Amino acid sequence: xxxxxxxxxxxxxxxxxxxxxxxxxxxxxxxxxxxxxxxxxxxxxxxxxxxxxxxxxxxxxxxxxxxxxxxxxxxxxxxxxxxxxxxxxxxxxxxxxxxxxxxxxxxxxxxxxxxxxxxxxxxxxxxxxxxxxxxxxxxxxxxxxxxxxxxxxxxxxxxxxxxxxxxxxxxxxxxxxxxxxxxxxxxxxxxxxxxxxxxxxxxxxxxxxxxxxxxxxxxxxxxxxxxxxxxxxxxxxxxxxxxxxxxxxxxxxxxxxxxxxxxxxxxxxxxxxxxxxxxxxxxxxxxxxxxxxxxxxxxxxxxxx
Amino acid sequence: xxxxxxxxxxxxxxxxxxxxxxxxxxxxxxxxxxxxxxxxxxxxxxxxxxxxxxxxxxxxxxxxxxxxxxxxxxxxxxxxxxxxxxxxxxxxxxxxxxxxxxxxxxxxxxxxxxxxxxxxxxxxxxxxxxxxxxxxxxxxxxxxxxxxxxxxxxxxxxxxxxxxxxxxxxxxxxxxxxxxxxxxxxxxxxxxxxxxxxxxxxxxxxxxxxxxxxxxxxxxxxxxxxxxxxxxxxxxxxxxxxxxxxxxxxxxxxxxxxxxxxxxxxxxxxxxxxxxxxxxxxxxxxxxxxxxxxxxxxxxxxxxxxxxxxxxxxxxxxxxxxxxxxxx
Amino acid sequence: xxxxxxxxxxxxxxxxxxxxxxxxxxxxxxxxxxxxxxxxxxxxxxxxxxxxxxxxxxxxxxxxxxxxxxxxxxxxxxxxxxxxxxxxxxxxxxxxxxxxxxxxxxxxxxxxxxxxxxxxxxxxxxxxxxxxxxxxxxxxxxxxxxxxxxxxxxxxxxxxxxxxxxxxxxxxxxxxxxxxxxxxxxxxxxxxxxxxxxxxxxxxxxxxxxxxxxxxxxxxxxxxxxxxxxxxxxxxxxxxxxxxxxxxx
Numbered sequence: 082x083x084x085x086x087x088x089x090x091x092x093x094x095x096x097x098x099x100x101x102x103x104x105x106x107x108x109x110x111x112x113x114x115x116x117x118x119x120x121x122x123x124x125x126x127x128x129x130x131x132x133x134x135x136x137x138x139x140x141x142x143x144x145x146x147x148x149x150x151x152x153x154x155x156x157x158x159x160x161x162x163x164x165x166x167x168x169x170x171x172x173x174x175x176x177x178x179x180x181x182x183x184x185x186x187x188x189x190x191x192x193x194x195x196x197x198x199x200x201x202x203x204x205x206x207x208x209x210x211x212x213x214x215x216x217x218x219x220x221x222x223x224x225x226x227x228x229x230x231x232x233x234x235x236x237x238x239x240x241x242x243x244x245x246x247x248x249x250x251x252x253x254x255x256x257x258x259x260x261x262x263x264x265x266x267x268x269x270x271x272x273x274x275x276x277x278x279x280x281x282x283x284x285x286x287x288x289x290x291x292x293x294x295x296x297x298x299x300x301x302x303x304x305x306x307x308x309x310x311x312x313x314x315x316x317x318x319x320x321x322x323x324x325x326x327x328x329x330x331x332x333x334x335x336x337x338x339x340x341x342x343x344x345x346x347x348x349x350x351x352x353x354x355x356x357x358x359x360x361x362x363x364x365x366x367x368x369x370x371x372x373x374x375x376x377x378x379x380x381x382x383x384x385x386x
Numbered sequence: 387x388x389x390x391x392x393x394x395x396x397x398x399x400x401x402x403x404x405x406x407x408x409x410x411x412x413x414x415x416x417x418x419x420x421x422x423x424x425x426x427x428x429x430x431x432x433x434x435x436x437x438x439x440x441x442x443x444x445x446x447x448x449x450x451x452x453x454x455x456x457x458x459x460x461x462x463x464x465x466x467x468x469x470x471x472x473x474x475x476x477x478x479x480x481x482x483x484x485x486x487x488x489x490x491x492x493x494x495x496x497x498x499x500x501x502x503x504x505x506x507x508x509x510x511x512x513x514x515x516x517x518x519x520x521x522x523x524x525x526x527x528x529x530x531x532x533x534x535x536x537x538x539x540x541x542x543x544x545x546x547x548x549x550x551x552x553x554x555x556x557x558x559x560x561x562x563x564x565x566x567x568x569x570x571x572x573x574x575x576x577x578x579x580x581x582x583x584x585x586x587x588x589x590x591x592x593x594x595x596x597x598x599x600x601x602x603x604x605x606x607x608x609x610x611x612x613x614x615x616x617x618x619x620x621x622x623x624x625x626x627x628x629x630x631x632x633x634x635x636x637x638x639x640x641x642x643x644x645x646x647x648x649x650x651x652x653x654x655x656x657x658x659x660x661x662x663x664x665x666x667x668x669x670x671x672x673x674x675x676x677x678x679x680x681x682x683x684x685x686x687x688x689x690x691x692x693x694x695x696x697x698x699x700x701x702x703x704x705x706x707x708x709x710x711x712x713x714x
Numbered sequence: 715x716x717x718x719x720x721x722x723x724x725x726x727x728x729x730x731x732x733x734x735x736x737x738x739x740x741x742x743x744x745x746x747x748x749x750x751x752x753x754x755x756x757x758x759x760x761x762x763x764x765x766x767x768x769x770x771x772x773x774x775x776x777x778x779x780x781x782x783x784x785x786x787x788x789x790x791x792x793x794x795x796x797x798x799x800x801x802x803x804x805x806x807x808x809x810x811x812x813x814x815x816x817x818x819x820x821x822x823x824x825x826x827x828x829x830x831x832x833x834x835x836x837x838x839x840x841x842x843x844x845x846x847x848x849x850x851x852x853x854x855x856x857x858x859x860x861x862x863x864x865x866x867x868x869x870x871x872x873x874x875x876x877x878x879x880x881x882x883x884x885x886x887x888x889x890x891x892x893x894x895x896x897x898x899x900x901x902x903x904x905x906x907x908x909x910x911x912x913x914x915x916x917x918x919x920x921x922x923x924x925x926x927x928x929x930x931x932x933x934x935x936x937x938x939x940x941x942x943x944x945x946x947x948x949x950x951x952x953x954x955x956x957x958x959x960x961x962x963x
Binding site: 576578579584585589591592593595597600602652 | 796806
């Protein structure tokens with residue numbers, strides 16, 4: 082058995098794999114939060130609950146025959162859920178924006194956070210009432226089951242899939258926002274809505290779609306999470322706080338910063354778990370504190386006012 | 387573009403001050419004095435500790451204009467400190483309370499100093515993250531016993547003389563300390579320092595241009611707030627003889643914000659009313675389990691959308707409109 | 715020349731855009747000095763540099779011969795420099811009287827004393843009232859500052875600025891957003907308060923500039939174009955071109 086720094090190599094690579102997976106989710110989720118914060122100046126605390134919603138919708142779609150046995154509707158498996166669930170969650174996001182979020186744009190930014198805290202409580206509460214604290218089962222899709230034993234590590238197919246998809250989605254989104262014409266309209270609309278509106282662009286619509294998109298990303302992450310994490314009402318709870326820290330470290334409102342920090346911090350967390358397991362729960366927050374001391378604007382953020 | 391201020395100070399714009407707030411506080415105090423005769427004392431104790439906690443939070447939220455989202459850390463730090471010291475050290479309860487306050491104030495000054503480096507929402511996110519470090523610390527460290535918490539905390543003898551074992555005696559002790567705490571916070575606000583604090587809240591660049599070190603001003607408020615929050619946490623641990631993870635959970639941080647929001651920020655009466663409303667509601671809905679979460683969420687949303695000045699602010703505005711209308 | 719404020723090669727660069735480019739200012743003691751120029755000329759940035767709200771990329775700022783380039787903004791008031799803001803900066807939730815009193819508290823050592831009663835500030839009340847009277851706001855002393863009309867908010871800001879009895883006043887567009895009457899009132903207030911002090915102001919209103927200032931610096935695209943009194947610069951064709959060229963006046 083090979084040892085690296087006194088740790089068996091399988092344990093090290095195993096934790097690295099887990100770290101990379103976690104990092105993929107951190108990146109995907111903080112991407113959504115960074116977009117919503119950067120564009121709408123809303124600290125979307127509900128992001129964790131919306132992620133949970135995505136996972137539950139996936140489970141729901143899978144369980145249609147058991148929940149509605151007389152309807153004759155088929156079960157929608159993982160691949161269908163990957164498309165349908167984010168759209169449903171996107172729809173919920175649109176609803177939230179129209180009913181609630183848009184009313185606080187003109188207020189002090191604090192109210193955006195307070196509002197989304199309240200919405201989180203409602204969302205989580207509803208699912209808790211229905212499902213308690215227990216998790217619902219969700220299988221890894223057949224195509225991606227199993228893994229490849231490389232000797233020094235085992236490479237589970239599903240987890241590789243998650244990492245690859247996250248990378249693709251993250252960078253595709255970043256590209257769309259930072260490098261395309263549409264993205265530049267979006268960025269302009271959030272910096273100077275009156276001016277952009279004068280050019281005939283429907284700013285309220287853009288804001289609504291932006292929030293919906295960010296929420297849809299959370300829902301997408303939820304579907305991806307369903308087979309490997311427990312589908313339970315509390316699954317987004319502690320996660321959202323980590324996401325906020327990741328966004329601060331990456332530089333608030335910096336999309337690339339969030340993506341890079343997400344992956345990086347996931348890996349660091351995984352490594353910490355190997356060498357100093359007690360510290361793994363708080364390492365990200367400690368790093369945030371250090372970043373604040375050394376570089377308050379975050380990795381890729383703009384200079385703080 | 388400057389954002390609108392976070393809170394409005396609902397003091398009357400008329401030359402004559404409406405003293406109804408002071409009357410209401412007096413009435414509440416009188417009710418509190420006779421309370422145990424009608425209501426279970428420990429239920430009232432819970433209200434009092436949260437009155438103190440909410441009032442402490444109001445100092446930074448309402449008067450310093452800081453949206454802290456990690457205040458449970460200070461409540462819990464003191465709670466665990468008091469619980470552990472009361473159980474393991476040969477000290478009287480007031481000494482362990484003082485220890486608790488010192489710990490929360492000390493950590494408060496460190497967290498505050500870190501968080502003040504960024505403004506607005508960043509401040510909220512940073513305080514939240516720092517509070518999570520505290521949460522995980524108590525979830526993992528051996529002597530805090532994780533999910534079980536520290537149980538059977540002895541109430542001891544106040545000044546070595548008065549036994550606090552009786553619930554009614556404990557209640558009056560907590561009442562005295564809470565009243566003193568709320569009075570102390572009121573005094574901080576109504577002081578030369580308080581004037582500068584409110585100025586920094588209203589327009590920080592202006593205050594700086596007049597020569598004030600805004601960060602130092604805000605940090606002082608944050609430290610005092612953390613210390614008094616610790617006093618509340620310590621009282622809680624002694625009264626219920628338990629320190630648990632719910633004392634450091636972020637849900638508690640959210641609840642204290644809700645209390646101040648319901649009652650009305652930047653007022654003395656507001657946090658008092660908010661705490662009464664929230665604790666009472668939680669108590670009566672306790673049997674409904676997760677519905678409490680939904681109800682709290684709905685109240686949060688309603689307050690943010692329709693009642694940002696809380697109960698006190700809404701009454702003030704309504705009274706103001708009546709008065710100006712009658713003046714023609 | 716008795717220079718109260720001097721800048722040497724003052725430069726500020728933002729991510730590739732040079733807002734202030736090697737500006738050399740010489741403000742003589744006891745004068746009213748105006749900084750004008752079209753929008754985007756770098757006036758407000760220069761102002762923020764002088765008042766230490768932003769740090770220069772390069773260059774020096776000297777106050778009474780002392781280098782204040784790295785000074786913290788809150789230390790300027792003690793040194794004798796007080797600024798005003800482009801959008802009237804007052805403490806909205808506090809009363810008019812409290813606004814002025816806050817300014818007067820600074821020299822007192824007690825402003826950190828959170829255990830003292832606010833009534834201990836009673837000794838300042840007379841001075842508060844006399845300042846309010848000078849700007850015509852005495853009758854509003856108990857009104858919340860945010861309830862004042864914009865012109866009166868400006869007057870309040872002037873009162874709080876002068877409350878500190880500064881050697882050097884830095885006023886950022888003191889008459890912006892004001893109607894005719896208010897402009898005249900604020901102008902005359904500035905003129906009377908400026909006696910025996912030095913004043914540097916950024917202004918767009920050229921009639922105010924012409925009636926008040928002894929010397930004018932014209933900024934365009936981050937650099938000093940020309941300096942002189944109103945008669946000199948108003949006849950300079952380059953000034954006309956700078957304004958018309960950018961489409962602003």
